[in-house]
Amino acid sequence: MSAPARLALVDASEPALSIVAQCRLLRVARSTLYYRPASVSADDLAVMRRMDELYLATPFYGSRRMTAVLRRDGLAVNRKRVRRLMRVMGLEAIYQKPNTSGGHRLAIAISEIPPREPRIPGAARPSMVRWELSKRRLRVAGVSGRLSSRPAGGRSSRCGRIR
Numbered sequence: 001m002s003a004p005a006r007l008a009l010v011d012a013s014e015p016a017l018s019i020v021a022q023c024r025l026l027r028v029a030r031s032t033l034y035y036r037p038a039s040v041s042a043d044d045l046a047v048m049r050r051m052d053e054l055y056l057a058t059p060f061y062g063s064r065r066m067t068a069v070l071r072r073d074g075l076a077v078n079r080k081r082v083r084r085l086m087r088v089m090g091l092e093a094i095y096q097k098p099n100t101s102g103g104h105r106l107a108i109a110i111s112e113i114p115p116r117e118p119r120i121p122g123a124a125r126p127s128m129v130r131w132e133l134s135k136r137r138l139r140v141a142g143v144s145g146r147l148s149s150r151p152a153g154g155r156s157s158r159c160g161r162i163r
Contacts, residue, residue, distance in 0.1 A: 003028060003032070006026040006027065006028050007026075007028050007032060007033060009022075009026055010022045010023060010026065010028065010033055019033065044085065046075075047070065047075055047077060047081075047082075047085060048085055048088075048089060050070060050073065050075065051066060051070070051082070051085060051086065051089065051091070052089065052091075054066060054069055054070075055091050059093070059094045060093055060094050060095055061093060062093035062095075063079055063082045063083040063086055063093075064079060066082050066086070067079045067082045070082065
């Protein structure tokens with residue numbers, strides 16, 4: 001059960017249990033029972049109204065640009081206040097965010113490489129191919145077995161970049 005739901009269960013007119021005992025049983029701090037949020041000042045409302053107009057015209061403005069425009073309009077604001085009001089209003093600048101869904105493919109395991117037929121002369125089976133994983137490249141190091149006529153450090157025919 002959430003804290004606001006438990007807070008709603010406290011009944012001040014209950015004579016059998018005191019408020020202190022009810023708050024202790026419901027695991028709610030007594031100070032939250034008496035808390036009343038402060039009202040929004042008229043100055044904040046004026047700034048929020050202007051921010052809303054600016055956001056509708058230019059939704060790609062962040063807190064820095066929004067602060068500069070509000071100061072140019074003659075309002076005395078700083079960036080922290082603009083950030084707080086943007087968070088309260090639910091405004092967020094629209095811009096291209098980094099693509100973090102790809103993950104880091106640098107630490108690819110050799111066992112995760114899909115089995116494919118190598119195009120290397122002298123390799124009868126994929127198991128005969130010796131793979132090397134360097135810092136940024138996956139390459140065929142050479143062909144193992146007596147069919148190999150190429151040196152292990154020779155040029156490879158299959159080389160792919162890991163991104």
